[in-house]
Amino acid sequence: MKEKVLEVQNLSTSFHTERGLLKAIDGVSFDVYKGEILGVVGESGCGKSVTSQSIMRLYDEKYAVKYSGRVLLNGRNLFDIPYKRMQDVRGAEISMIFQDALSSLNPVLQVGDQIMEPLRIHQKLSKGDAREKAVEMLRLVGIPAPEKRITQYPHELSGGMRQRVMIAIALACRPRLLIADEPTTALDVTIQAQIMELIASLNRQLDMGVMLITHDLAVVAQMCSRVVVMYLGQIVEEADVLSLFDRPMHPYTRGLMASIPQLDGDRTKRLYMISGTVPLLSQIPTGCRFAPRCPYATERCRQEMPPLQEAEAGHSVRCWQPVRGGAQGKEAQ
Amino acid sequence: MKKYVGKRLLSLIPTILIVSVVIFLLVHLTPGDPAAMMLGDDATLEDIAALHTKLGLDDPIVVQYVRWVGRCLRGDFGISTAVVGQPVADLIASHFQPTICLAIYSQLITILIAIPAGMYAAKKRGTAGDYTVSVFSIMGISLPSFLLGLGLIMLLAVKLRWLPAAGYKSLTADGFVPFIRYMTLPALSLGFIHAAYMMRMTKTAMLEVLGSDYIRMARSKGVREGSILFKHGFRNALLTVITVVGQGFISALAGAAVVERLFNIPGMGSLMVDSIEKRDYQVIQAITLLVAMLNVVINLIIDLIYGLADPRIRLAD
Amino acid sequence: MQKDTARTPEERAALEAARRQLVREQRAVNLRRFLSNRLSVVGLCIVTLMLLTALLAPVVTGAMGLDPYSAVVRDRLKPPSAAHPFGTDNLGRDIFARVLYGARISMTIGLVVGLLSAIIGTTLGLYASTNKVLDNVLMRLCDGLKAIPNILLAITLMAVLGANMHNVIISLTVVSIPGVARIARSQALLVREQTYVEAMRAAGAGKNRILWRHVLPNILSPVIVQMTFNFASAIISEASLSFLGAGIPIPAPSWGGMLNEARAYIYTGWWMIAFPAVFTMLSVLGFNLFGDGLRDLLDPLSGR
Numbered sequence: 021m022k023e024k025v026l027e028v029q030n031l032s033t034s035f036h037t038e039r040g041l042l043k044a045i046d047g048v049s050f051d052v053y054k055g056e057i058l059g060v061v062g063e064s065g066c067g068k069s070v071t072s073q074s075i076m077r078l079y080d081e082k083y084a085v086k087y088s089g090r091v092l093l094n095g096r097n098l099f100d101i102p103y104k105r106m107q108d109v110r111g112a113e114i115s116m117i118f119q120d121a122l123s124s125l126n127p128v129l130q131v132g133d134q135i136m137e138p139l140r141i142h143q144k145l146s147k148g149d150a151r152e153k154a155v156e157m158l159r160l161v162g163i164p165a166p167e168k169r170i171t172q173y174p175h176e177l178s179g180g181m182r183q184r185v186m187i188a189i190a191l192a193c194r195p196r197l198l199i200a201d202e203p204t205t206a207l208d209v210t211i212q213a214q215i216m217e218l219i220a221s222l223n224r225q226l227d228m229g230v231m232l233i234t235h236d237l238a239v240v241a242q243m244c245s246r247v248v249v250m251y252l253g254q255i256v257e258e259a260d261v262l263s264l265f266d267r268p269m270h271p272y273t274r275g276l277m278a279s280i281p282q283l284d285g286d287r288t289k290r291l292y293m294i295s296g297t298v299p300l301l302s303q304i305p306t307g308c309r310f311a312p313r314c315p316y317a318t319e320r321c322r323q324e325m326p327p328l329q330e331a332e333a334g335h336s337v338r339c340w341q342p343v344r345g346g347a348q349g350k351e352a353q
Numbered sequence: 354m355k356k357y358v359g360k361r362l363l364s365l366i367p368t369i370l371i372v373s374v375v376i377f378l379l380v381h382l383t384p385g386d387p388a389a390m391m392l393g394d395d396a397t398l399e400d401i402a403a404l405h406t407k408l409g410l411d412d413p414i415v416v417q418y419v420r421w422v423g424r425c426l427r428g429d430f431g432i433s434t435a436v437v438g439q440p441v442a443d444l445i446a447s448h449f450q451p452t453i454c455l456a457i458y459s460q461l462i463t464i465l466i467a468i469p470a471g472m473y474a475a476k477k478r479g480t481a482g483d484y485t486v487s488v489f490s491i492m493g494i495s496l497p498s499f500l501l502g503l504g505l506i507m508l509l510a511v512k513l514r515w516l517p518a519a520g521y522k523s524l525t526a527d528g529f530v531p532f533i534r535y536m537t538l539p540a541l542s543l544g545f546i547h548a549a550y551m552m553r554m555t556k557t558a559m560l561e562v563l564g565s566d567y568i569r570m571a572r573s574k575g576v577r578e579g580s581i582l583f584k585h586g587f588r589n590a591l592l593t594v595i596t597v598v599g600q601g602f603i604s605a606l607a608g609a610a611v612v613e614r615l616f617n618i619p620g621m622g623s624l625m626v627d628s629i630e631k632r633d634y635q636v637i638q639a640i641t642l643l644v645a646m647l648n649v650v651i652n653l654i655i656d657l658i659y660g661l662a663d664p665r666i667r668l669a670d
Numbered sequence: 671m672q673k674d675t676a677r678t679p680e681e682r683a684a685l686e687a688a689r690r691q692l693v694r695e696q697r698a699v700n701l702r703r704f705l706s707n708r709l710s711v712v713g714l715c716i717v718t719l720m721l722l723t724a725l726l727a728p729v730v731t732g733a734m735g736l737d738p739y740s741a742v743v744r745d746r747l748k749p750p751s752a753a754h755p756f757g758t759d760n761l762g763r764d765i766f767a768r769v770l771y772g773a774r775i776s777m778t779i780g781l782v783v784g785l786l787s788a789i790i791g792t793t794l795g796l797y798a799s800t801n802k803v804l805d806n807v808l809m810r811l812c813d814g815l816k817a818i819p820n821i822l823l824a825i826t827l828m829a830v831l832g833a834n835m836h837n838v839i840i841s842l843t844v845v846s847i848p849g850v851a852r853i854a855r856s857q858a859l860l861v862r863e864q865t866y867v868e869a870m871r872a873a874g875a876g877k878n879r880i881l882w883r884h885v886l887p888n889i890l891s892p893v894i895v896q897m898t899f900n901f902a903s904a905i906i907s908e909a910s911l912s913f914l915g916a917g918i919p920i921p922a923p924s925w926g927g928m929l930n931e932a933r934a935y936i937y938t939g940w941w942m943i944a945f946p947a948v949f950t951m952l953s954v955l956g957f958n959l960f961g962d963g964l965r966d967l968l969d970p971l972s973g974r
Binding site for chain 2: 709810811813814815817818819820821822823825826827828829830902906909910913914915916926929933936937940943947950951954955958959962
């Protein structure tokens with residue numbers, strides 16, 4: 021088995037609100053291996069982004085947030101090191117790219133400066149060396165004429181270019197883990213494919229672990245080796261990608277898959293939708309969190325929270341009555 | 354950038370025109386005959402009529418306006434009716450320095466207090482320090498400058514005897530230390546309201562910037578907190594703060610009337626107040642016009658700095 | 671409108687009742703929110719107190735046998751005592767009575783200027799939103815007036831008009847109008863773009879009817895907030911003008927005028943300064959705090 025880059029163990033993140041602590045994610049555990057792409061899937065509001073920002077410890081720990089559990093990066097627990105020292109880890113060992121590159125790049129700094137910044141901080145490079153490296157990074161992410169681009173400002177670049185710049189910033193110090201939080205949502209479809217292809221090729225080239233957060237199952241099917249499905253701050257299913265798409269076991273996962281339009285499907289049929297919406301965090305149901313929206317929910321589901329347990333080798337599910345050997349979730353339609 | 358500057362310059366023209374018309378009409382429509390006033394009580398009707406013709410007061414109003422603008426452009430603001438024979442331009446020139454020095458000094462104090470305080474409040478949001486800054490800023494906004502000035506005089510001059518209660522020492526003639534001794538209280542009273550406002554604006558701008566995606570991005574690449582606050586944060590907030598600094602300078606010039614009177618400073622503000630008592634409309638007109646024009650110029654300068662500071666504006670068209 | 675006629679009277683009555691209930695509930699929620707903000711409540715209390723002071727000044731001082739104008743030379747510059755709670759001034763007039771009567775002047779000016787400038791400014795802003803030419807003329811004029819700092823414009827106007835109470839009100843109203851007009855215009859433009867106004871127009875409602883019945887209620891919140899701040903700034907401006915001798919002429923007991931007279935006694939009669947100063951500051955603070963609370967309540971999106 022390959023080396024683990026990241027081990028998240030029983031991670032919970034709570035926010036201080038006017039009504040007391042609000043648990044946004046609750047006991048999440050998963051691993052990311054070297055050189056693999058792990059997909060994290062779920063509807064918006066299910067805690068995907070909170071998970072990734074908790075791993076980076078990006079929240080204001082003095083006033084806003086409380087973490088528990090362990091986040092091991094190459095065996096070292098990130099929650100054990102002082103907050104101040106996290107800045108040596110971010111950008112050097114873990115990096116992150118965000119959804120909207122335009123708002124994530126500083127509008128008043130040149131692109132080159134923004135790529136050079138992590139190099140100057142973490143690798144203590146001189147200005148000239150950092151500049152050279154920045155040009156090299158821009159070339160690596162496939163930006164033509166990088167010498168010219170480094171003196172430009174973010175708003176002078178196209179959306180796809182900006183996303184490439186953000187990837188260049190994130191990868192400048194060759195981190196062992198890249199967290200990509202919906203990296204293509206804001207882009208055109210054709211550009212989306214290009215960026216995804218870039219991430220995949222860099223993942224192979226640099227042999228780093230990638231945690232790809234998305235709500236797009238098609239992307240997951242194409243890019244990832246393993247998948248974690250999240251619902252309301254918990255993991256509801258975890259499996260390798262083939263097994264998940266072949267035999268989705270959790271009704272929520274099946275619902276997500278059934279709501280993808282299929283070209284070979286019957287076009288007269290209406291697209292499946294999971295009924296209801298994700299409840300607010302302050303109104304988490306007792307028992308299984310998905311029970312209120314689940315077509316198969318029983319009394320037990322509404323009373324008792326099911327544990328996440330291995331249903332077959334390498335495939336875990338949080339459900340009292342997981343569907344086994346299912347017919348690719350078709351009957352859910 | 355050239356196009357941007359050109360556009361800004363062009364947009365000034367209507368404002369300048371309207372300001373000058375408003376100020377011209379304000380004084381032109383004043384009841385009372387300036388010719389009669391200049392000649393005093395024992396002037397004959399013929400004398401007054403002759404002066405009327407000489408001053409062009411019988412011409413159509415548009416002609417008078419154009420002539421007035423022409424004179425103003427040459428730096429001729431007319432003759433004072435109170436200090437007979439004295440050109441208004443000379444009067445203003447001899448009162449100009451105290452007002453400008455005071456305005457600049459008060460703005461320096463304001464900037465030095467308000468920007469760090471606002472940044473501190475934004476960084477330490479929700480703490481006692483932040484709360485103190487907020488309370489100070491709302492108190493400051495509610496405190497007219499002459500009240501603060503009176504309070505400062507009573508405390509620091511009358512009670513503690515640290516600083517003189519009133520008077521003026523010139524920076525050029527009397528030196529730096531006397532200037533600071535005499536001008537600190539007036540500068541504080543003049544700047545405080547604006548400091549409160551600037552504090553608020555700095556805090557708001559910093560909060561907005563610190564909550565933005567690019568700050569999160571900066572943090573995620575390991576940028577140090579100090580650098581996040583200044584290089585990434587303040588540089589973006591600066592765009593708002595520059596505007597406030599410009600407004601502050603103008604409000605310091607405008608507020609000079611009250612503060613100079615309180616502290617007996619022989620600046621343009623005192624000249625203006627004296628002129629009200631003496632009904633010397635030419636002087637009032639000239640000072641108002643001057644400050645309004647300074648305002649327009651300062652706004653232009655701010656726009657240009659803005660263009661330099663923000664690449665999105667600089668490089669647009 | 672047309673839908674309404676299609677309904678039976680009972681249905682309409684039920685709908686109307688439901689709507690009223692909703693409005694009432696929303697009001698209750700708003701009121702609770704306002705009251706939970708401690709500073710706005712402090713502001714409201716100060717404002718109420720000041721208005722009461724202004725209203726009751728003759729009653730209170732009459733009951734105490736004090737008069738704001740009668741000068742008793744023998745009692746010159748007396749510090750606060752039982753007979754004169756705030757002391758007496760350089761002419762032997764009772765400062766307590768003068769400060770209370772001063773509240774009448776300040777409150778009158780604040781209220782009249784606030785209301786007048788709100789009414790005129792809103793009307794101008796509303797009509798500017800309907801007519802391109804008028805809009806251009808008006809907004810350029812506002813730009814021009816804005817280039818002259820408020821206090822300077824007020825001083826110039828007072829110099830031209832002459833110092834008395836009416837002219838103070840006129841000057842300060844002129845100074846306050848552009849701010850209101852600007853807000854009213856931009857809000858009205860936003861409202862007019864919304865579909866229901868289009869629908870009204872399509873249904874043939876007249877221009878004036880649309881403006882006053884449908885646009886006006888939707889732009890009132892920011893206008894009212896601005897009006898509260900105009901109260902505060904009118905009080906400051908009046909005090910500043912009177913302090914310069916360009917406002918309310920002596921011997922009327924305006925706070926600014928009293929402070930002007932008190933300047934000469936800064937070493938010998940602190941009470942001559944302290945009491946009018948505290949009252950001025952408190953009333954401005956009160957209106958500002960109240961306005962802040964009101965803004966958070968009525969116009970939460972405007973930010974600060």
